[in-house]
Amino acid sequence: MSRKYQLSYDAINVKKDFSDSYVEARRYLLCVLGNTGYLKISSYCESTLIIEYDQMQSELFHYLKTNLAKYFHYSVCLVAISESGVGFINHSQNVHLNLRLKLELKNISCDNLKKEITNY
Structure with a gap:
């Protein structure tokens, strides 16, 4: 049964940590998540x-703390699931944001991040 996690984030100091570029901050975040499979x-x-995995991710919280805490305020939680396996998550969707994310992920390059990402 797959498991979903909700991650909310905000860069701490974009100007200092990411050369005043929210695009660069988000790229770093997405590259960190990309390592988690x-x-x-x-x-x-x-x-x-909303991040979905094929199983529970016992190392995810520690991994995110190691790689994100210096640069982002964030909150991550495991989405509860019912006995029937349905996730307890509801949202008012902005589908354009999700399409933008899909395009971003298709074109992302994790080269030259200027910040180390630990192995997952």
């Missing part, structure tokens, strides 16, 4: 991602 990632509102 997610099945699917979605975004229906700014600064929040």
Whole structure:
């Protein structure tokens, strides 16, 4: 059974840490998440991602703390699921944000990040 996590984030100091570029901050964040081997990632509102994995991710919280805490304020939680396996998540979708994310992920390059990402 797949498991979903909700990650909300905000860069701490974009000017100092990412040369005043929110695009660069988001690229770093998406590259960090890319190392985790997610099945699917979605975004229906700014600064929040829904990340789906094929199973529980016991190392995810520690991995995110190691790689994100210096640069982002963030909150991550496991989405509860019912006994029938349905996730307890509801959102008012902005489908354009999710399409933008899909395009971003298709064209992302994690080269030259200027910041180290640890192995997952």
